[in-house]
Amino acid sequence: MIKIKLYKHQSDALEATQDFNHVAYYHDMGLGKTYTGAEKMKQLGLKLNLVVCQKSKINDWIEHFEEHYPEWNVFNLTTWEREDWDGLKNWPTDNLTDVFVINYDLVFRRPKLLKLNNFTLMLDESSLIQNEQAKRSKFILQLKAENVILLSGTPTGGKYERLWSQLHLLGWSISKDMFYNTYVNFYYDNSQGFPLMIINGYKNQRRLKKKMREYGCHFLKTKDVFDLPDQIHQEIKVNTSREYDEFHKYSITTVDGLELVGDTSLLQMLYERELCGQYSDDKIKAFEDILQSTNDRLIVFYNFNAELNKLLELVGDRPHGVVNGATKQPEILNQQSAVLFVQYQAGAMGLNLQVANKIIYFTPPLSSELFEQSKKRVHRIGQQSTCFYYYLVCRGSIEEKIYSILKMRKDYTDKLFREERESREK
16 A cells, blocks of 8 residues: 655645535646545545546556555446345445446446445546536436535636536535526527527626635645646647648648538538648658657647547557547557547546656647646646647638637537638628
8 A cells, every 4th residue: 555645735635625525626627626636525424435537547546546545446337247235235345435437438337326325426527517407417416415526627717507416516506597597698599490598708706716615615826836847839730732722712622532511600610620620631750750859758738539540640650549439549649759649529638647748739639627737737736848739720721710719618519600601701
């Protein structure tokens, strides 16, 4: 067993919330919420505990508990067979502490969890229940947990409209309508034939944070804790291809023998992004130039499998690995000159990759949350070197617009794309 030594900010957070059995640690990315949450769970002292996390984090949580709490029984519920679930009523076992670990996409498919009583529920990346109409959110809100621990970095960057379901889980019984009317500035856009809520700011933020603290919320930003190394951002711009320019103008082109037709705004946006990615010879050449210019470890964020296939062709003999929905190989970075390809949805959250300090963004995501989280994979506790971020951008393309929106910490949406397109056509 390796004895846990908490940082001061982690100990302070636990002390500040010691009288709460429903808590939310809204700590900035990279501040070690895993350690804080696990220690809080230990302090609460129940024999039965359920941890819900992303699929990519299952093994990380299991390894954390096995390494630091070997006296606990840890069960990976994603591998359980039917007979294991039939015996669920017998938990906890032998008066020992039992910890179940399961992922968000599976938890609502295990209705027998609704029978659990007198247990601690911990949600890692609790922002994933922000949509209270989603199956996983509905299921989690029905669980009969005695104690609740929420872990997320998202609210430290705003977006308070996403908090209602989490605050409901903490015990704040305010209705969603009242919450929005009191703390969120919004209006409805009916231009699409149905009411679409548009968030344009917040109000009474001090009052909201005060109320959240009354329900066990603890806020912490990186800048208030550590002086992390500098971050250097560099845009590497390349020209758009003839096919991109043609498609951008006429919504149709042929590339690599495929005809791309943007007959809806969603297809138009998708194909413009792809023409700036796997179909952009200049961008692929720019990536190859970076690859050949250094033997340092590199992390490459990408969106589509077709992009990954193109990039893998360039790696050659260098050690390389992939993190996506099918594969998880972050350990490849233990090798000095390794290249790790990370798909945003699978690896922008939760991975500890500070052994590297250089990230290449082959194409941008549409989600501000994923974009901000991705940068924190290297810029976090334990990083000793300046962090470098290289953004490969097709000049004058949709990518420039996406990055400009992401820098404002907003999502790039189909609605924004349509508005820009309509404005261009007037």
